Every structure is written in C-alpha cells, then in structure tokens.
Amino acid sequence: MNNLSAIDLNLLVVLDALLAERHVSRAALRLNKSQPAVSHALGRLRLLLDDPLLVRRGGRLEATPFARSLAPELAAILGQLQELLETPGFDPATARRTFRLAMSDYGATLLLPRLIRMLRKDAPFCDLVVGQAGREVMQSQVIEGEIDLALGVFPERRVDICDQVLFREEFICVADKGHFPESADINLDRYLACDHILVSLHADSASANEIEAALGRLGAFRRNVVIVPHWSLAVDLVRGTDLILTVARSIVPAPDHLDGLFVFAPPFDIPSFAFRQIWHQRRDSDPAHLWLRQMVAGLLAD
Structure with a gap:
C-alpha cells in the first residue's frame, strides 16, 4: 500500500460516500459532485491504496474485504473531523459563500432586485449566481446539486425534494x-x-x-x-x-x-397556482441554506 500521507481529505470523503452508497451516481449526489469527478477519485484511491475497493458483481458494486475493514474507522475519523471543523450557525455579515439559484424571469422580476439589495446589506461577502431553465430541468439541477434553490411552479416533485409555498398567484x-x-x-x-x-x-x-x-x-x-x-x-x-x-x-x-x-x-x-422554492433534502439543515430560504420567503411574503 502506498503512504497514506499521499491521500488528501477530499479523497477520504469520497471513499466514505462510495462505501456507504455502493453506487457512483448516488455517491456523487450525496457529495454534490459530478459523476465523472467521483469516478476519477475512485481511480486515484485504487492506485493509492493498491486495492480495487469496489468491484462489480451481479450488476452491483460490492466492497472488497479491505474496503469493508476501512469503513468503520473511516466514518468515525471523518465524523470527528466534522465536529472539529464545524462552526455553529451562519454569520451572513462575515460568511463567504456562493449561492446558486434558478428561476424564470417571472421569479427574477419579483425577487431579485430586493434579494440583491438585502445580500449587499446583510451578506456583503456572499456571491449570487442565477440561472434559468424549465421546471423539469430545475428539479434535476436541485437533485444533482448544481443549484442550491429553485423557484417556480412545480406541480410534481420528487420525494427527496423539500419545498415551501411562498405565495399563491392568480x-x-x-x-x-x-x-x-x-x-x-x-x-x-x-x-x-x-x-x-x-x-x-x-x-x-x-x-x-x-x-x-x-x-x-x-x-x-x-x-x-x-x-x-x-x-x-x-x-x-x-x-x-x-x-x-x-x-x-x-x-x-x-x-x-x-x-x-x-x-x-x-x-x-x-x-390559482402555488409559487414555491424547492431544495434537496441534504441541504435542509445547512445553516447558510436555511438563512437564504428564510430571506427569500420573507421578501416574497407580501
């Protein structure tokens, strides 16, 4: 086995997700990464650890004995690191973060002028990237982690998507x-x-x-x-x-x-129709994301 000092923390996080999901696409979704990026990381891990880690049997991936032996300790170590590095809450006045939203120009007309003024006032170091797409594409972007929040009319939603009705429109x-x-x-x-x-x-x-x-x-x-x-x-x-x-x-x-x-x-x-904001359930407890959702809801409350 190669020296573990050659493995960076990001690779260990990918390995933990792969061992938990036993599926490259689901691991990518869990990590908010693209599937090719996770596949590339798996290739690097295999070389560094000199073990296939996950092998395909009967149409599914299974962990090798070596990978299974790593899983409990890896999860425990990453959990301790998360506790060590985690900062309580979210301070918009000092936080540096890029929020990615998607909406039609209907939503943009109603929200963006007020949202930008509020961000400049309360979260001056946070950046905002806004895209536009159809309903189905926006839901896919939320699921795949390409955007944080989508605003629009979503009559049908996936079970792993959370939503909030912002107002009803006539x-x-x-x-x-x-x-x-x-x-x-x-x-x-x-x-x-x-x-x-x-x-x-x-x-x-x-x-x-x-x-x-x-x-x-x-x-x-x-x-x-x-x-x-x-x-x-x-x-x-x-x-x-x-x-x-x-x-x-x-x-x-x-x-x-x-x-x-x-x-x-x-x-x-x-x-009438309900105008909603939707997000993936993995973002539900993220303090920064919660702050953004509350701001959007407050701005559109009228």
Missing part, C-alpha cells in the same frame, strides 16, 4: 384601451375571438400551460399569435395592439403605472 388579463375600451364587455366568446400573447419558456410546450388547460376543460381554444419566454416584457407588448395578455397578477404594474392599458378578470375560471 391570473389577470391586460388589454390596450385604444382597442378595448375599459367599459367593453369581454365575455368568453369575445375573448376567444381575439388574438393573444402567451408567456411560455418553450413554444412547443405552450399547450401544456395553465391557461390552455383551463380552456381545454371547457372545450375552448384561443389563438396565441405571439409566444415569448419573458414575463417582464409581456405587458409592454400589448401596447398599441389588439392583443390580449393573460398573465400572473404579480407581474402587472399598479393601475397608476399602466399608461393606456387596463386589466380585467379572465372570463373563465383559471385555478
């Missing part, structure tokens, strides 16, 4: 006063006869959105002549057109800022 319609006087009676028939703007991240999945689903239950259909991925831009696209935008209420400016537009309730029932 839909409202926006139209241009020049083409639709505020006093106009826009009933369902007239609504369906008009052309529409739809906000959808992917044009090919537009038929699966909440509005089309509600119309489908009525056996009705509308024509979406403009499909855009940007919630924050959608309201301005209505100006000077005969198009109707049906959109989440929170994205529509206050009445005194509508400037030539007016809003009205949809002439059919569209169920």
Whole structure:
C-alpha cells in the first residue's frame, strides 16, 4: 500500500460516500459532485491504496474485504473531523459563500432586485449566481446539486425534494384601451375571438400551460399569435395592439403605472397556482441554506 500521507481529505470523503452508497451516481449526489469527478477519485484511491475497493458483481458494486475493514474507522475519523471543523450557525455579515439559484424571469422580476439589495446589506461577502431553465430541468439541477434553490411552479416533485409555498398567484388579463375600451364587455366568446400573447419558456410546450388547460376543460381554444419566454416584457407588448395578455397578477404594474392599458378578470375560471422554492433534502439543515430560504420567503411574503 502506498503512504497514506499521499491521500488528501477530499479523497477520504469520497471513499466514505462510495462505501456507504455502493453506487457512483448516488455517491456523487450525496457529495454534490459530478459523476465523472467521483469516478476519477475512485481511480486515484485504487492506485493509492493498491486495492480495487469496489468491484462489480451481479450488476452491483460490492466492497472488497479491505474496503469493508476501512469503513468503520473511516466514518468515525471523518465524523470527528466534522465536529472539529464545524462552526455553529451562519454569520451572513462575515460568511463567504456562493449561492446558486434558478428561476424564470417571472421569479427574477419579483425577487431579485430586493434579494440583491438585502445580500449587499446583510451578506456583503456572499456571491449570487442565477440561472434559468424549465421546471423539469430545475428539479434535476436541485437533485444533482448544481443549484442550491429553485423557484417556480412545480406541480410534481420528487420525494427527496423539500419545498415551501411562498405565495399563491392568480391570473389577470391586460388589454390596450385604444382597442378595448375599459367599459367593453369581454365575455368568453369575445375573448376567444381575439388574438393573444402567451408567456411560455418553450413554444412547443405552450399547450401544456395553465391557461390552455383551463380552456381545454371547457372545450375552448384561443389563438396565441405571439409566444415569448419573458414575463417582464409581456405587458409592454400589448401596447398599441389588439392583443390580449393573460398573465400572473404579480407581474402587472399598479393601475397608476399602466399608461393606456387596463386589466380585467379572465372570463373563465383559471385555478390559482402555488409559487414555491424547492431544495434537496441534504441541504435542509445547512445553516447558510436555511438563512437564504428564510430571506427569500420573507421578501416574497407580501
């Protein structure tokens, strides 16, 4: 066996996860690392310890006798190191950490300006990286450890994902006063006869959105002549057109800022939806992560 001084602590952490999981992908998820990185670490460990450590039998990985002999002591040593190095709580004023979030521009419009101001004030050494993706991709990013927190509408969630409802959202319609006087009676028939703007991240999945689903239950259909991925831009696209935008209420400016537009309730029932933040259960007790979740929830409480 090679000298153990050649093995760094990170390799021992990987070995502990591999022995616990007996599966490279699950170990990678547990460690918040990529699968290739864990596979590479396993290769290094095999060379350094001169033992295969994990061997494939019957379609699964099994620990070698040498690896099994290491497991109890390794877990105990790493546990002691964790206790030694662990700092109680999380001090945002001095902490240095990068938080990685994912959300649509709907969530970004509602949250980011306030979140950034709060971070600069209360956690000046923490960095923020924000990405955008569809619902399924964001859930995968949470599971794989690529992001800390995802915000959005997630009707179906994995059992290993934790979530918190931040608020419930309703839909409202926006139209241009020049083409639709505020006093106009826009009933369902007239609504369906008009052309529409739809906000959808992917044009090919537009038929699966909440509005089309509600119309489908009525056996009705509308024509979406403009499909855009940007919630924050959608309201301005209505100006000077005969198009109707049906959109989440929170994205529509206050009445005194509508400037030539007016809003009205949809002439059919569209169920409200829950806007959530989701995270993997392995992050649940992380003090820094808990602090971030509480900040997000507080900023969106209104």
